[in-house]
Amino acid sequence: MNDITQQIRTTARRLLEEKTVDCVIGYRKGTVPMQEEPYFAYSPEEADTLVWTGFCVNNLANFLIKRPGRNAILAQGCVSRNIVGLIKENQVQRENVYILGVHSPGMLDAEKIKAQFPDRVITKVTEDEQEILVQGWGFEERLERKKFKRNNCFTCTHRNAVLYDEFIGEQGPGTGGGNIDKVAAPWEAMDSDSRWAAFEDAFKDCIRCYACRNVCPLCYCDVCFVDENNPQWVGKSQLDADIYTFHILRAFHCAGRCTDCGACESACPVGIKMRTLTGKLEKDIREFYDYQPGLDLETPPPLTLYRPNDPDVAG
Amino acid sequence: MSDWEPKIAAFLCNWCSYGAADLAGVSRMQYPANIRIIRIPCTGAMSPNFILQSLRHGVDGVWVSG
Amino acid sequence: MNIDILANSEIESVQGEQGYFEVKVRTKARYIDPQACTGCGECAAHCPISAVDVYNQSMGERRAIYIDYAQAVPLSFAIDQEACIGCGLCEKMCLAGAIKYDDAPQQNTLQVGSITLAVGTRTFDPSGLDFLGYGRFPNVVTSAEFERILSASGPYFGHLMRPLDREEPRKIAWLQCVGSRDTNNCGNAYCSSVCCMYAVKEAVIAKEHAGGDLDCAVFYMDMRTYGKDFERYYDQAREEEGVRFIRSRVHTITEVEESGDLELSFVDDAGRMQSEVFNMVVLSVGLETSPQTLELAEKFGLEVTDNRFCRTSTFAPIATSREGITVCGAFQGPKDIPSSVVDAGAAASAVGEALASARFSETRTKEVVPEKNVQGERPSIGVFVCKCGSNIAGVIDVAGVRDYAAKLPFVDYVTDNLYTCSQNTQEDMAEIIHEKNLNRVIVASCSPKTHEPLFQETLTNAGINKYLFSMVNIRNQDSWVHRNNPDLATEKAKDLVRMAVSNVALKEPLEEPELGIHQSALVIGGGISGMTSALSLARQGHDTHLVEQSSALGGQARFLYKTWKGEDIQSHLQELIAAVQAEPGLQVHLQTSVTQVDGFVGNFTSTLDNGEKEQTVTHGVTVMATGAGELEPAEYGYGQDARIKTALELDRLFQTDDPELKSVNTAVFIQCVGSREPERPYCSRVCCTHSIQNALELKTRNPAMNVYVLHRDIRTYGEKENLYNQARQAGVLFIRYNPEDKPVVQPKDGNLTVTVTDPILGRPLEIQTDLLTLATAIVPKRDEQLANFFKISHNDDGFFAERHAKMGPAEFATDGMFLCGLAHYPKSIDESIAQGKAAAGKAITLLAQEVIHSSGEVARVDPMYCSSCGVCVSICPYSAPSFIEEGRFAGKAQINPSLCKGCGLCAASCRSGAISLRGSDNRQIYAMIEAI
Known part of the structure; x- marks a missing residue:
């Protein structure tokens, strides 16, 4: 891992020195443990601030949207797929982005780690390929790394960047090992009444802070439908109907575009698992159209095309 | 609950289903008076938002046909 | 406005010549004034006399006062004089006063420049064929009857039942070629062209209606699914839907005692006697x-063929034997809808050519009332509630609805009318709008599908923008369907009026975009269809550029020898080329390709490059006639032996009268080479006729020659069947092969041997041949660049995709783009010519106008909301959205209102909510939802 950090810094330094790019977008160490922050390195010196750990969970593609100048960006599988999507959707110009592809070892879920140490304060977390070393006030413990991966990283289908100008480190195993089709399984097993009950339960804590929307690289509209007032599709209150409208339409807007990067869940302050919703939509897209978002620049997303032989799916 | 009658919003495509609803009339087919038809230019114009809004505004069921 | 419909009329006589015909027309008594009749149907509801419903193939009943079917034009009833007893009930019921018992036939004399016959055809009546039992066994029906059974407006309301006991059949058989390809029993030797396809369709739809396990079996001789995408449909019916296809001619149908089931006796493929029982039998009548x-x-003095179709020639397929009289549709020859529509377009264009000098001399135009600007005014709504005689008022409390409407916001005027659509109410309505200063109008009456244009016209006449109107359907979708629940129906009517009020209040006056039409055309492709199209356009006064990639005009026709009617192709082709070259206003660009295209309907700018210089031409319309090519076969030893040829290579031998032909004693043709294969699952349509024509040519040149045609199904549709008969009489041997067991070609010891399994003997047959002709597929020239230039698309096989498979065969979905010839699908010369003319005819409907107005109900982008994602650009089937290229909103989407069809696909797909569909935008729909 340190090795990758070193290589990222070296490459970023080179790109900035040679003025290949104006900025390198990556991560730096967070001010609190287990929460690295997006970082924009503009000078060769700043390149040394960049890091690569298991806590780089923000989707950096988000920062490329309509960003001026020429930027390099660190991208593992999902992020690179989002960049592909953004290029197709005219939010990013291919020639203005220099993609530093990287293999994701599977990012870690800080909440899962914290849950191991109730009522204790963690001060530092380090990791290697197998283990996590958690240090805190008066304790130090090693955990098996793979047990603490984020849920979406278990079912990852593309851990290596799919589109890049330069690959940092070696290409690693392609998938997270989990079955992505299972993400949607709980919904599919339910009848409509219990599905609705489960839906209500899943979103009951939502405070509509829109953090999930704000970290999502798919959500770049200047005016989001939730903010429109003529017609006003969604009220401003905490009414259940408003919460449901927001989440259902958000999921619809992501259909055929979501790379399951997990940024939404990582950002949610109340721990809502909204991936289950997008997971079902993406599964349908895979089944009906044999399509996964962001794998290449050519294939048009199926929901942006009308073809007479589109599957006729009811129910 | 026994005399409860649902109110159904029907979004019908101008070119097919709306015409079919007309034809049902010409054929004097009888059906319950619970639906309120909204004619749309094409079911392609059907936004999921319309469904959610209908439900929010107290409609009990939504029928989209086209 | 420029079409007068004389329904219920007959031609008595025709005199004169092209340009100066005098036609005597006798209009029969209808006993109803079609001007006064509103089509409400109150008369029929009270008529005590029932009569046979001819429209429903006599399977149902109608009243003595009747209308053929719900969509009939004109929408006016008529009295069946033979059934009517003159009781006078209808006259009492008709509040519109439309009944005229004293109506008498009328005679009119029309002065016309040309005449087109679109008189159609009838289906064969199988009652004379007693072995089929039609007429004796109730569960034997004709395909026309079965169509009505499947129809929602049919005698059983679309419920699949058999006539005898109204039971749902579990097994249905179709018998093909009833009244076709049959000289013994009915004298119709020709193939009726349409029955194979409609039988497959009926079987598939029957399965859809019945659901699940309905067993459908089609008994046929040759499956003739030769049209565009037909073979795919046939494959799907067989492989996916499980329709059984049995190659056999059923010789007897007997009725099973008591059950009414039918036992079919036939000889199967292997020559064994078989019988099978079905619940119902459909006769695919020709x-x-x-x-x-x-x-x-x-009366017209027209020649007909031996098959009693109108005689035409290959090179003038819609011209009858009398100048000035054209023919289209199934009187020209048995044909399906797309071919008939092509014919119709061709006939229109031919008439246009003939009457070009008199163009616009009798055109009627409308007076324009200046529009009042009501933008920004407070909505002031008038609500007109219609009683429709008693159609609405008999169920709904019209006065109650009217008074309810009066209390709704912004409603300043309400009234009710006996018939809102009647002429005098329309005049009153215009007056009221004016007087009360209304700026929005609602009519609560019948269906906007039939009456919206009428009321909109009234608004226009009152000086109000016609889009400030909303219609409430309280008849077809309320009073008629809730007859037994007047209270609920009234409640519903009030709800619908309330919804319409909230909708119409938000409506804005819409502008209809005006678009100038550049009066010239570009035709791409100089083959037969392209030349025909270009010539027709130029003859009707439009500057036309004809672009051909190669160095000569003529296309594929240059390689052909004779038509199936025996006409020499080269001499006719030369005549056509000469006419093209001589036509003023028609400019031919050889060795030229289109390298750049900008613009859209009415105003294309194309760059033509002939290798030496570039030229820019501006044109209002474009005709794609880019043709297709011959497949170079990769099987049957092609290329390894000089005696193995393609069909076009054989034509070349005939053209040059090659001495090689003299030494041929045996000739073999192999059909479907590269067609109807998994990688090319379409039928190339012309090869069967072509091979048989060539087989006959060989036989004519050397009657002693052994000629074999190895085929899968012989598809000599229409009158081409005659050729197949002739070939068999001349001794040409036809051997069917199975695609799983194709013929094997082996050059052996200097001999060329073709081995094929004889289907009757089931044993391999070895033929030593001197000539092997491969009937190769016609393959499309997929030109992605051209397709992108003009925003048109291909189908799965690589042929251009027309606007509508049935109703729009010679045009594209993209406005201003037209299509003809092989680029559309394989077809014969007469069909290419007809389509070339049809494309021109369609194009002229645009070119005939200097400016066109498109609908105001189009999508519009608010660039402030647009996030440039491009979904609208990729999803629009009409290429209306594009990105703004420069200025403040560069990169944002814009919609060309002239191309937009107002479907709203973009608006619904726009995540950013930047697109609204004018006339029914989100706010309006939302307002209606809120008011439900």
Whole structure:
């Protein structure tokens, strides 16, 4: 891992020195443990601030949207797929982005780690390929790394960047090992009444802070439908109907575009698992159209095309 | 609950289903008076938002046909 | 406005010549004034006399006062004089006063420049064929009857039942070629062209209606699914839907005692006697010319063929034997809808050519009332509630609805009318709008599908923008369907009026975009269809550029020898080329390609490059006639032996009268080479006829020659069947092969041997041949660049995709783009010519106008909301959205209102909510939802 950090810094330094790019977008160490922050390195010196750990969970593609100048960006599988999507959707110009592809070892879920140490304060977390070393006030413990991966990283289908100008480190195993089709399984097993009950339960804590929307690289509209007032599709209150409208339409807007990067869940302050919703939509897209978002620049997303032989799916 | 009658919003495509609803009339087919038809230019114009809004505004069921 | 419909009329006589015909027309008594009749149907609801419903193939009943079907034009009832007892009930019921018992036939004399016969055809009546039992066994029906059974407006309301006991059949058989390809029993030797496809369709739809396990079996001789995408449909029916296809001619149908089931006896493929019981049998009856049509043809002095179709030539397929009279549709020859529509377009264009000098001399135009600007005014709504006689008022409390409407916001005027659509109410309505200063109007009456244009016209006449109107359907979708619940129906009517009020209040006056039409055309492709199209356009006064990639005009026709009617192709082709070259206003660009295209309907700018210089031409319309090519076969040893040729290579031998032909004693043709294969699952349509024509040519040149045609199904549709008969009589041997067991070609010891399994003997047959002709597929020239230039698309096989498979065969979905010839699908010369003319005819409907107005109900982008994602650009089937290229909103989407069809696909797909569909935008729909 340190090795990758070193290589990222070296490459970023080179790109900035040679003025290949104006900025390198990556991560730096967070001010609190287990929460690295997006970082924009503009000078060769700043390149040394960049890091690569298991806590780089923000989707950096988000920062490329309509960003001026020429930027390099660190991208593992999902992020690179989002960049592909953004290029197709005219939010990013291919020639203005220099993609530093990287293999994701599977990012870690800080909440899962914290849950191991109730009522204790963690001060530092380090990791290697197998283990996590958690240090805190008066304790130090090693955990098996793979047990603490984020849920979406278990079912990852593309851990290596799919589109890049330069690959940092070696290409690693392609998938997270989990079955992505299972993400949607709980919904599919339910009848409509219990599905609705489960839906209500899943979103009951939502405070509509829109953090999930704000970290999502798919959500770049200047005016989001939730903010429109003529017609006003969604009220401003905490009414259940408003919460449901927001989440259902958000999921619809992501259909055929979501790379399951997990940024939404990582950002949610109340721990809502909204991936289950997008997971079902993406599964349908895979089944009906044999399509996964962001794998290449050519294939048009199926929901942006009308073809007479589109599957006729009811129910 | 026994005399409860649902109110159904029907979004019908101008070119097919709306015409079919007309034809049902010409054929004097009888059906319950619970639906309120909204004619749309094409079911392609059907936004999921319309469904959610209908439900929010107290409609009990939504029928989209086209 | 420029079409007068004389329904219920007959031609009595025709005199004169092209340009100066005098036609005597006799209009029969209808006993109803079609101007006064509103089509409400109150009369029929009270008529005590029932009569046979001819429209429903006599399977149902109608009243003595009747209308053929719900969509009939004109929408006016008529009295069946033979059934009517004159009780006078209808006259009492008709509040519109439309009944005229004293109506008498009228005679009119029309002065016309040309005449087109679109008299159609009738289906064969199988009652004379007693072995089929039609007429004796109730569960034996004709395909026309079965169509009505499947129809939602049919005698059983679309419920699949058999006539005898109204039971749902579990097994249905179709018998093909009833009244076609049959000289013994009915004298119709020709193939009716349409029955194979409609039988497959009926079987598939029957399965859809019945759901699940309905067993459908089609008994046929040759499956003739030769049209565009037909073979795919056939494959799907067989492989996916499980329709059984049995190659056999059923010789007897007997009724099973008591059950009414039917036992079919037939000889199967292996020659064994078989029988199978079905619950119902459908006879796929053919098409034939009726005696009335023949009488008419005689009145006109037209020649007919031996098969009693109108005689035409390959090179003038819609011209009859009398100048100035054209023919289209199934009287020209048995044909399906797309071919008929092509014919119709061709006939229109031919008439346009003939009458070009008199163009616009009798055109009627409308007076324009200046529009009042009501933008920004407070909505002031008038609500007109219609009683429709008693159609609405008999169920709904019209006065109650009217008074309810009066209390709704912004409603300043309410009234009710006996018939809102009647002429005098329309005049009153215009007056009221004016007087009360209304700026929005609602009519609560029948369906906007039939009456919206009428009321909109009234708004226009009152000086109000016609989009400030909303219609509430309280008849078809309320009073008629909730007859037994007047209270609920009234409640519903009030709800619907309330919804319409909230909707119409938000409506804005819409502008209809005006678009100038550049009066010239570009035709791409100089083959037969392209030349025909270009010539037709130029003859009607439009500057036309004809672009051909190669160094000569003529296309594929240059390689062909004779038509199936025996006409020499080269001499006719030369005539056509000469006419093209001589036509003023028609500019031919050889060795030229289109390298750049900008613009859209009415105003294309194309760059033509002939290798030496570039030229820019501006044109209002474009015709794609880019043709297709011959497949170079990769099987049957092609290329390894000089005696193995393609069909076009054989034509070349005939053209040059090659001495090689003299030494041929045995000739073999192999059909479907590269067609109807998994990688090319379409039928190339012309190869069967072509091979048989060539087989006959060989036989004519050397009657002693052994000629074999190895085929899968012989598809000599229409009158081409005659050729197949002739070939068999001349001794050409036809051997069917199975695609799983294709013929094997082996050059052996200097001999060329073709081995094929004989289907009857089941044993391999070795033929030593001197000539092997491969009937190769016609393959499309997929030109992605051209397709992108003009925003048109291909189908799965690589042929251009027309606007509508049935109704728009010679045009694209993209406005201003037209299509003809092989680029559309394989077809014969007469069909290419007809389509070339049809494309021109369609194009002229645009070119005939200097400016066109498109609908105001189009999508519009608010660039402030647009996030440039491009979904609208990729999803629009009409290429209306594009990105703004420069200025403040560069990169944002914009919609060309002239191309937009107002479907709203973009608006619904726009995540950013930047697109609204004018006339029914989100706010309006939302307002209606809120008001439900």
